[in-house]
Amino acid sequence: xxxxxxxxxxxxxxxxxxxxxxxxxxxxxxxxxxxxxxxxxxxxxxxxxxxxxxxxxxxxxxxxxxxxxxxxxxxxxxxxxxxxxxxxxxxxxxxxxxxxxxx
Amino acid sequence: xxxxxxxxxxxxxxxxxxxxxxxxxxxxxxxxxxxxxxxxxxxxxxxxxxxxxxxxxxxxxxxxxxxxxxxxxxxxxxxxxxxxxxxxxxxxxxxxxxxxxxxxxxxxxxxxxxxxxxxxxxxxxxxxxxxxxxxxxxxxxxxxxxxxxxxxxxxxxxxxxxxxxxxxxxxxxxxxxxxxxxxxxxxxxxxxxxxxxxxxxxxxxxxxxxxxxxxxxxxxxxxxxxxxxxxxxx
Numbered sequence: 001x002x003x004x005x006x007x008x009x010x011x012x013x014x015x016x017x018x019x020x021x022x023x024x025x026x027x028x029x030x031x032x033x034x035x036x037x038x039x040x041x042x043x044x045x046x047x048x049x050x051x052x053x054x055x056x057x058x059x060x061x062x063x064x065x066x067x068x069x070x071x072x073x074x075x076x077x078x079x080x081x082x083x084x085x086x087x088x089x090x091x092x093x094x095x096x097x098x099x100x101x102x103x
Numbered sequence: 104x105x106x107x108x109x110x111x112x113x114x115x116x117x118x119x120x121x122x123x124x125x126x127x128x129x130x131x132x133x134x135x136x137x138x139x140x141x142x143x144x145x146x147x148x149x150x151x152x153x154x155x156x157x158x159x160x161x162x163x164x165x166x167x168x169x170x171x172x173x174x175x176x177x178x179x180x181x182x183x184x185x186x187x188x189x190x191x192x193x194x195x196x197x198x199x200x201x202x203x204x205x206x207x208x209x210x211x212x213x214x215x216x217x218x219x220x221x222x223x224x225x226x227x228x229x230x231x232x233x234x235x236x237x238x239x240x241x242x243x244x245x246x247x248x249x250x251x252x253x254x255x256x257x258x259x260x261x262x263x264x265x266x267x268x269x270x271x272x273x274x275x276x277x278x279x280x281x282x283x284x285x286x287x288x289x290x291x292x293x294x295x296x297x298x299x300x301x302x303x304x305x306x307x308x309x310x311x312x313x314x315x316x317x318x319x320x321x322x323x324x325x326x327x328x329x330x331x332x333x334x335x336x337x
Contacts, residue, residue: 008152012157015157018188019194022195026202039329040199042293042294045328046322047189047222048222050301050316050318053302063275085283088283092275
């Protein structure tokens with residue numbers, strides 16, 4: 001099946017181009033305008049929130065949406081107040097399992 | 104967090120510690136992708152070729168599905184590439200932090216760029232003024248183990264099929280890790296707006312094909328946050 005190898009080659013190169021699009025010309029990124037800087041500054045919160053939002057919305061077959069949202073809220077508060085990932089993970093998973101059993 | 108400059112050694116240690124909980128999500132996903140590849144008639148060599156050449160789970164899975172269903176080659180390629188468009192955004196966001204690195208190292212970073220490496224690195228680099236060598240070391244300490252786990256588990260998936268139990272909320276654990284990375288990036292009001300809009304739009308747009316919801320959500324959030332900052336300041 002040479003179709004597969006064609007896909008590997010084209011998608012591989014295309015993905016590398018996307019990944020390197022700015023990293024490979026980073027030396028030219030000095031002195032960008034304030035407008036560009038403002039846009040760049042918004043990428044981390046926006047991209048990360050989009051990842052989280054999509055994951056929370058997408059049913060994974062084992063937990064309910066409401067349970068996931070509540071547990072995510074609790075985990076956010078824990079991370080915000082105490083910056084403790086382990087605690088947020090344990091409590092978050094605990095809450096989602098408990099709520100799933102109840103709802 | 105110490106006041107002394109971060110050494111390469113401590114950056115590597117921090118990177119591995121930060122990466123570990125995300126490996127919980129990568130390993131089962133790799134098994135699923137490997138198992139699906141063999142179900143759809145790909146050989147072990149072809150599955151390994153995809154993992155080595157593309158190294159991006161969601162697009163690999165989509166490509167395998169479409170190849171298996173006999174979709175036109177152009178559709179397979181276009182779908183897989185659209186899913187990976189978000190990498191452009193990550194690349195733009197990381198670039199200013201590593202512009203003094205030799206290009207060869209930036210090429211290595213590019214090949215290894217995935218959601219997890221982006222998320223953990225950008226938040227760390229924003230929070231701490233690490234020397235360049237420590238920044239690169241942290242990135243590799245996250246990305247190289249994930250790459251190794253991905254290559255291994257996709258092959259194991261081809262060989263043994265999908266053995267991941269359904270009832271452990273593993274994927275939810277991964278969401279929580281990304282959430283924990285998101286929170287410290289909310290340093291001011293425009294960024295909170297960016298996150299709320301991006302998350303909300305991504306959830307609402309969940310049904311869009313080819314993971315478009317992610318990039319649509321992110322773009323809306325970036326636009327909303329940048330507009331807020333231009334209009335009202337930080």
